[in-house]
Amino acid sequence: MGKIWRGRFEGYSLNSFKKDLVSGTIVGIVAIPLAMSFAIASGVKPEYGIYTAIIAGILISLFGGSKYQIGGPTGAFVPILLGVVLVYGYEDLLLAGLMAGIMLVLMGVLRLGVLIQYIPRPVTIGFTAGIAVIIFTGQIANFLGLQGLEQHERFIDNMREIASHLNTMNVYSIFIAILCLAIILITPKVLPKVPGPLMGIVISSVVAAIFFNGQVATIGSTYGAIPNTLPQLKLPEISLERLVSLLGPAFVIAMLGAIESLLSAVVADGMTNSKHNSNRELIGQGIANMVTPLFGGIPATGAIARTATNIKFGATSPMSGVIHGLFVLIILLLFAPLAVHIPLASLAPVLMVVAWNMSERKHFAHVLKLKSGDSLVLIITFLLTVFTSLTIAVFVGLLLAILLFVKRMSDMLIVSKVLPDHKNNGKVQSHVVSESRDCPQISIYTIEGPLFFGAAQTFEERILKSLHYKPQILVLRMGKVPFIDATGEAYLRNIVRNFKSQGGRLLVTGVQPSLKTLLNKSGLTNEIGEHNFFEHTGDAINCALGCVNRNSCIGCKHYAFRECEELSTTKIS
Template identity: 45%
Template structure:
């Protein structure tokens, strides 16, 4: 099954030495970008900094080894930060590892069940709404470290956070804030000097040197976490608590759904940049294995990282080898340089995540969506607000439910049932019968009536059909149902159809069906309604039905 074949095996068939060197260069650059991000995301997720690197190394390698994309880079991302922090706060690190393992299993099952096409069913306003909501949440979580506020445990809830910040406003540390601003300015301005070396890395080096050189009283990784391990741990299972498993099903589904959405979105974006086509089901399986691998090594949830993937592409990466090089490079950095990470100021890491939040915010797209129909604006705002104030997965769930209802409403608005009386003796003899035009010219007859159904005949439109049926009248002898514009019908429409047949039998009205398409015909046949109407009463076009009704009416 080609759809479940990792891209690595496909790309190696025509692999060249030139591409190998490009992949090595891209992998090293992406690793340098991933280094500060992985540390920052781990700390803001409520775990120790090295766990972010464990995730980038293990999940990053497995994503590239098994993934369905040529260029996707796996690792910790900002989208997971809020979810992970909540799980760690409530269930501890062991609870997080259990939830991540469970999420990995769910992702693998999603891939095996061919659910990779799920991304196409998520409306754009929902994607922008929850992405912007996550961005605001990430920004909110960095205020304490950026300004050096003297707060104990920061509340998980958005409003609770800001209340705590305002109450602690008089504890702002000037030295910490200045270092944070310096880091922010370096990240923003450095690309004007050099685009290859990431500004985030330069910011960490410069601010660490300033804090160490001037012996400033600024919180660092070392002052918060002490010594940091510089070796990759051995894989081990967490202390499984069977009583926690039912409680962790919700968080596991959250991790799996979010991981699937973000990785498939990143794969779609990368396809557009390289002119490729990813294997979505294989990508889900790879993400599942990557998350299980990360959890076994004490890491956090991982998914496809859009920013690192774009950096990979821009630096010449075109095969999964680049992603594997990125993971190996991070492993070397962990072993050689990790002890130096204790000097990194927390405010500098906060500055990095503030920039991440800004880049995630999609504020231009958010603003542009306000030119869309009101229903789409409502979905955007509901998804955004629920993401910020309640929960990310609830935001997606409610956004999808609202989208489904609005879609049904739009379809029912499009679907309509027209009715006209017909004097069969004076109908125009034309090869093509135009219902709208001809119905204006026809004389009123009490004996023959035509109904034309336009659009999908489903539960949203069935009510209209039943409503129009009530106007048949006692003098109607023949009822023509024109269905050339009905692509499909569902069970509710079928029920309405049966009610029509029962009513017509009661009033001794003959039913003729014109121009029915394959799907509605198949539905009527399976329900034995086709035979109930009679095959002889089905006509290819309206003209044949009218000719038949003329003769029947005369008799």
């Protein structure tokens, strides 16, 4: 670990610390309103979001694999955590977070970080956009100041709940929400270095306290006072029954945390021309999520927007993330009592803007315009995220993406009958083959593409169907076959045995070394015969012409090869 830290802080100087101090402080200011907002949206008290920003933020920076990563509560977790709280309760959410942390550490130790890159882009865009819709619609009630609502796990149920309580709209809450939203949108244009969400919350809270005191719901009136101390260390109650029941939610939290943190790290790499360590990042995320629940914090992951802000303001090392966590801690200790005056209507626009920014709308529209299988995967993943659950959405999205990939790969397989084109230096071409020019004794096929389970049957059917006239020699040109899986190997073996049972001889050309090694291991090389493998098609054709039945060539007018004219007129004595 010492070697790792030396590498991440190599060349660190006082000037570097000054830059980290500025960036860490600014990110800390941005993190405070977001942490409280995400906690409330997740169905827990706002202080739990603050605890998460402090503890997870520091640990992710210290132990993660990205120099610039800022960790904490994020919008991506909102629907998952809310669902866990509604079904299992807050105490079980802490245990699920702890279990997710253990899973993340194991993923890092087992070096599974690289696997995250195989999740197709349409799936990630689909569930991210779906999460954005859930977050946005989840804030409608606070934006409008609706009263007496009951939170549900399903999107449709929550929309019905909002519709049935529209008669409780609060004009004051709407005014405060619009004021906060306007400030959030205007601040970056007027004061680009000032965090818009913080300005919006502060100004709208002051306006609400002066002019609408007691007229709008606040953090204090809804959740009570926020303590200005960290909670005591407390181990969650653990039992086998609880562990088993929370395996599913914990796994979803771990997977989403892994995806979000590594996506954030990739964004940081692109902005800084650096390279993160994905497995170390998973370990750092795991450690943070194992420790944070012990202090009442909710699951955390890498926050893309805060990480980008950290970089934009000059961060040079993980120290900026540590400073961000310490700054939030100082604010908690000094100013926590003031948070009770923040209206819930002020927090709603903050999350709505977050949802809008994370919606991937441009990428969503781009994939839709393709009108391809990816578009279908995107739409289905999106709809399932909104109307069912993220777990089902990702599972179905991945399954559809895999089926789409298999279909595309199987379409890539080309099995074509070929003959030498005498007008083109004897190069074998498929267009040369016709009814009037097709050797009855020698069949040559070019196979292009992978022979795997999705295409192997097509390969076998195409070859066997074309062998109904029982040629004596079959030449398979396999120079463009990159790999064969177990299914492809089985079908190739079937062709070999079927053809040999007819008394034919099979020649293979151009096999790549890696493929030849596989054929050796499977025993197919022995079945075909080592002497029947050739590097070049011309050598195989020469061998084939030497093995044909000369008497059958007499009178043949196909002239498939240069030698055919002579063979067709030469009688064997």
